[in-house]
Amino acid sequence: MRTQKIEGIILKRRNLGEADRILTVLCKESGKIYIKAPGVRRIRSRRSSHIELLNLSKLTLYASSRSFMSIVTEAQTLEDFSSIKSDLYKIGYAYYICELINSLCVENQENRNVFLLLRSALSDLNQDGNENDIVKNFEKNLLKTLGFWLEARLLETQDSRRVMERLLERKLKTVRLMPLFAS
Numbered sequence: 001m002r003t004q005k006i007e008g009i010i011l012k013r014r015n016l017g018e019a020d021r022i023l024t025v026l027c028k029e030s031g032k033i034y035i036k037a038p039g040v041r042r043i044r045s046r047r048s049s050h051i052e053l054l055n056l057s058k059l060t061l062y063a064s065s066r067s068f069m070s071i072v073t074e075a076q077t078l079e080d081f082s083s084i085k086s087d088l089y090k091i092g093y094a095y096y097i098c099e100l101i102n103s104l105c106v107e108n109q110e111n112r113n114v115f116l117l118l119r120s121a122l123s124d125l126n127q128d129g130n131e132n133d134i135v136k137n138f139e140k141n142l143l144k145t146l147g148f149w150l151e152a153r154l155l156e157t158q159d160s161r162r163v164m165e166r167l168l169e170r171k172l173k174t175v176r177l178m179p180l181f182a183s
Contacts, residue, residue: 010055011053021037022069033108
C-alpha cells in the first residue's frame with residue numbers, strides 16, 4: 001500500500017529548497033520518522049498550519065518509489081497545544097522535551113509508550129502546572145521506557161541536564177537557550 005494515515009507529533013522541521021520542509025515526526029505506528037512536506041512554505045499552502053512544531057496531527061503519507069522519505073499529501077491538526085505556544089517559558093520546556101526524544105529515539109522503531117509519554121507531557125504543559133515537575137517526571141519515564149535504568153536512577157540524586165548530556169555525549173542546545181525564555 002503506497003498511502004498510509006498516521007497520527008504524530010511534529011518534533012522538528014527544516015527547510016528544503018524554496019518551498020519544501022523536512023519534518024521529524026514521532027508517531028504511534030512507526031516511532032520517529034522523517035517525512036517531506038512539499039510546497040508547505042508557499043503562502044497558499046493549506047497544509048502549513050497543520051504541520052507546525054508541537055502539533056499533534058493526522059497525516060496522510062504517500063510512499064514514493066523515487067524517494068526514501070514519505071511525502072505528506074494531507075494534514076489535519078488534532079491538538080495544537082496553543083497554551084504552550086503562547087508562553088515562551090513553556091516553549092523552552094517543550095523544545096527541550098522534543099530534543100531529548102529526537103536524540104534518544106531511533107528512526108523507524110515503533111515505541112507507542114514514548115509517543116503516549118510525549119503526548120501526556122505536552123498536555124500537562126499545556127495546562128497550568130509546575131513545569132519543572134512535569135519535565136523531571138518526563139525525563140525519568142523516558143529513560144525507563146527506553147531501557148536506561150541506571151541513568152533514570154541517577155536523576156534522583158544528580159542534575160538531570162548533566163545526566164542527559166552525559167548519556168547523549170554532547171551538550172543539549174535547548175538548555176543554553178532556556179534562560180533566555182525565562183526573562
